[in-house]
Amino acid sequence: MMSQFKFSAGPWNVHDGADSYGPATRSSISLEEKIEKFAQMGFDAIQFHDDDAVPDINELSEEEIKEEAKKVKKLLDRYHLAAEFVAPRLWMDPHTSDGGFMSTCKEDRDYAMWRAKRSIDIANELGADKVVLWLAREGTLCAESKSPVWATQMLIDAINEMLRYDSEIKIVIEPKPNEPIDRSICGTIGHVMGVSAATIDPSRVGGLLESAHAILAGLDPSHEIGFALAMGKLWGVHLNDQNGIKYDQDKTFGVENLRQAFNQVKVLIENGYGSNGEYVGLDVKAMRTTKDEDSYKHLENSLKIVRALEEKVAEFDYDLQKKLVADRDFEGLEMYVMNLLMGLA
Numbered sequence: 560m561m562s563q564f565k566f567s568a569g570p571w572n573v574h575d576g577a578d579s580y581g582p583a584t585r586s587s588i589s590l591e592e593k594i595e596k597f598a599q600m601g602f603d604a605i606q607f608h609d610d611d612a613v614p615d616i617n618e619l620s621e622e623e624i625k626e627e628a629k630k631v632k633k634l635l636d637r638y639h640l641a642a643e644f645v646a647p648r649l650w651m652d653p654h655t656s657d658g659g660f661m662s663t664c665k666e667d668r669d670y671a672m673w674r675a676k677r678s679i680d681i682a683n684e685l686g687a688d689k690v691v692l693w694l695a696r697e698g699t700l701c702a703e704s705k706s707p708v709w710a711t712q713m714l715i716d717a718i719n720e721m722l723r724y725d726s727e728i729k730i731v732i733e734p735k736p737n738e739p740i741d742r743s744i745c746g747t748i749g750h751v752m753g754v755s756a757a758t759i760d761p762s763r764v765g766g767l768l769e770s771a772h773a774i775l776a777g778l779d780p781s782h783e784i785g786f787a788l789a790m791g792k793l794w795g796v797h798l799n800d801q802n803g804i805k806y807d808q809d810k811t812f813g814v815e816n817l818r819q820a821f822n823q824v825k826v827l828i829e830n831g832y833g834s835n836g837e838y839v840g841l842d843v844k845a846m847r848t849t850k851d852e853d854s855y856k857h858l859e860n861s862l863k864i865v866r867a868l869e870e871k872v873a874e875f876d877y878d879l880q881k882k883l884v885a886d887r888d889f890e891g892l893e894m895y896v897m898n899l900l901m902g903l904a
């Protein structure tokens with residue numbers, strides 16, 4: 560099945576199955592092996608955390624970090640893959656236990672900024688023009704521990720410092736309403752637009768919408784995508800799925816709500832997503848029960864489902880839709896969509 564999109568995936572999408580409640584269930588796979596497999600599967604680009612590209616980043620000098628990143632660039636070139644973005648991993652290190660840019664500890668905030676600047680350096684070496692901020696721990700565990708006004712300003716200040724550090728880099732915020740923190744500071748694409756507008760260069764601050772994160776906020780991902788598209792600021796997507804408001808599941812795209820998945824693909828296609836080089840990123844996790852030999856199945860299946868839904872969008876009868884809307888026959892339109900998805904249209 561052909562696609563009009565270019566696809567990306569992150570090395571963390573292929574993982575050993577460990578979760579908060581139990582150890583690994585699969586053996587771990589090297590970065591090079593994952594990259595080779597991603598290329599074979601038809602991916603065009605790789606998403607990186609700073610330490611996916613440069614392990615043990617804390618132990619290295621700024622020059623050594625750039626040298627390590629150059630090696631990864633060579634690896635990507637070997638497989639004809641691009642780097643989509645680099646994201647500072649501001650949630651693993653002990654310095655980030657209370658968040659990064661809005662940690663209550665100044666030394667920890669400085670550490671977060673150091674990682675953010677190193678992510679920009681790595682992005683430059685890899686030829687990526689974007690740094691993604693998934694604001695994992697940016698919020699509160701205890702509501703009274705920090706002022707949400709101060710915390711929001713800290714985020715804006717941090718982004719401004721990144722924009723000043725590099726005059727070309729684009730900052731792409733990936734919002735999520737909660738988990739691992741209790742209350743986040745920048746929980747939806749609407750928040751992202753507000754933060755963008757408050758920075759020194761809104762033209763370089765946009766959003767990445769992850770389906771599961773929107774669902775966790777009780778919102779429809781296709782409308783979040785649509786809102787960012789309307790603002791000209793949808794610079795990335797992480798397509799996946801999520802069964803309601805619970806822990807973050809990162810399920811295979813479309814397996815929980817096929818109609819919602821269809822509408823995400825539809826709004827992307829209708830608005831020419833990808834025509835400025837944007838990738839359709841997947842951010843999916845294998846189940847803990849998945850066997851070693853199926854380590855990539857959830858990615859393969861997500862690609863298949865996106866492509867199948869592209870075909871459904873191509874089949875979508877816009878004349879019929881117009882007629883049904885003019886007649887206010889929304890029951891008819893819903894049934895048409897159901898029939899289309901069930902192969903009965």
Ligand code: XLS
Pocket residue numbers: 571608646691692693733769797842
């Ligand atoms: C959260 C992801 C995370 C970001 C990139 O959705 O798993 O790793 O996508 O930092």
Ligand code: MG
Pocket residue numbers: 693733769797842
């Ligand atoms: Mg994501």
